[in-house]
Amino acid sequence: MVAGGQAISPEQLLADAASAIRRGDRATALDCVTRAEAAAPFDPHVKMQKALIHRASGALPAALAALDEALALEPYNFLALLSKGAVIEKLSGERLAAKVYENALKLAPDEANLLPGLKAPVARAREVVEKTHAALEAYLRDSVGPLDEAGGELVRSRLDEAIGVYAGRRKVFNHEPLLLHYPRLPAIPFYPRELFPWLAELEAATPVIVEELQAVMASRMEAFAPYIAFSPEKPVNQWEELNHSRRWSSLFLWKDGHRQAEVCASCPQTSALLDRLPMAHQADFAPTAMFSALDARTRIPPHTGSTNTRLLCHLPLILPGPARFRVGNEVREWRMGEAWVFDDTIEHEAWNDADELRVILIFDIWNPFLEPGERERIGAMMAARNAFYSG
Secondary structure, three states, rough: EOOOOEEHHHHHHHHHHHHHHHOOOOHHHHHHHHHHHHHHHOOHHHHHHHHHHHHHOOOHHHHHHHHHHHHHHHOHHHHHHHHHHHHHHHHHHHHHHHHHHHHHHHHOHHHHHHHHHHHHHHHHHHHHHHHHHHHHHHHHHEEEEEEHHHHOOOHHHHHHHHHHHOOOOOOOOOOOOOOEEEOOOOOOOOOOOOHOOOOHEEEEEEEHHHHHHHHHHHHHHHHEOOOOOOOOOOOOOOOOOOOOOOOEEEEEEEEEEEEOHHHHHHHHHHHHHHHHEEEOOOOOOOOEEEEEEOOOOOEEEEEEEOOOOOEEEEEEEOOOEEEEEEEEOOEEOOOOOOOEEEEEOOOOEEOOOOOOOEEEEEEEEOOOOOHHHHHHHHHHHHHHHHHHOOO
16 A cells, blocks of 8 residues: 555554544544455454454444454464454354353463453453353253263263263363373272172271271371372472372281281271272282371372272261362262262362371272183283383
């Protein structure tokens, strides 16, 4: 473009358009942008400015068309997507806008790096997405009908989780073992009780186990050692707060397949009970059984375990107040006299929300979907890997 014998750059035209918008002169602003567009037809910033002018004048369909032109040139333009969501919200309502807002939020900068002028629009986008997902989840649940009529515990829990995932309100959690992933085993956060008929015997023994635990705590609490104890050369990652800390401590009855004779001798009835239970026996790997003590107002951060060939059983022993446990999408409260079995290769975390120490019994068992012959060969495979690297 030329004015007075001198060319006017697209950048100058956009600046002139911005000045005209501030003056409220939308006609001049649109003329400047139209001229800039002729000079730079493939510049997404020009399209964005055109959309802004149309929005300011109330021409929302024209603004939407301009934003689509910008996104055709730059599909991952966060501001264009955020603006498109706002325009669609005004034209067609929250539900259609939510889909666009959701894509915009995937590209949004961290809150700390968000420009002040964008905080409110981003907050509105999050509000619309959450509100829409919540409405969708409620609609799905109403359409599906009572979950109790769908089947047993496993059926109900996975259908409940599927609705949350399908509605966009829950994450998909898979096995993330640190050591061995054994293929084709189901990723079940909390396993159904009916798979473990011995749970009733374990739960009935709670008073006896508590009595032996309290005697040990009274006489040798110093034997409880920090559960997280990394060597100096290892990165601590999420464990920095608990590394070498007695806020999460443990006392082992079995450790990596080795019976801790002194502790077992001080808890004879607990030890005898564990001997009767189907713990996972693998030379130098399993079982592990321990009293796990978590200090008041302490959180164990999200983490995963070593292999999905084994599951963990928890039995609460000292619960001075509320204490929670999450596996995948499911959060449960511990209750005295109630044990559960879960897959620790699915992300999990724990909270002691009480003002005093919380203690549970933890031990590992074989995954019930494994055949006896598999268990033997898994043990041989893991032992062979150790031997390979030690040689």
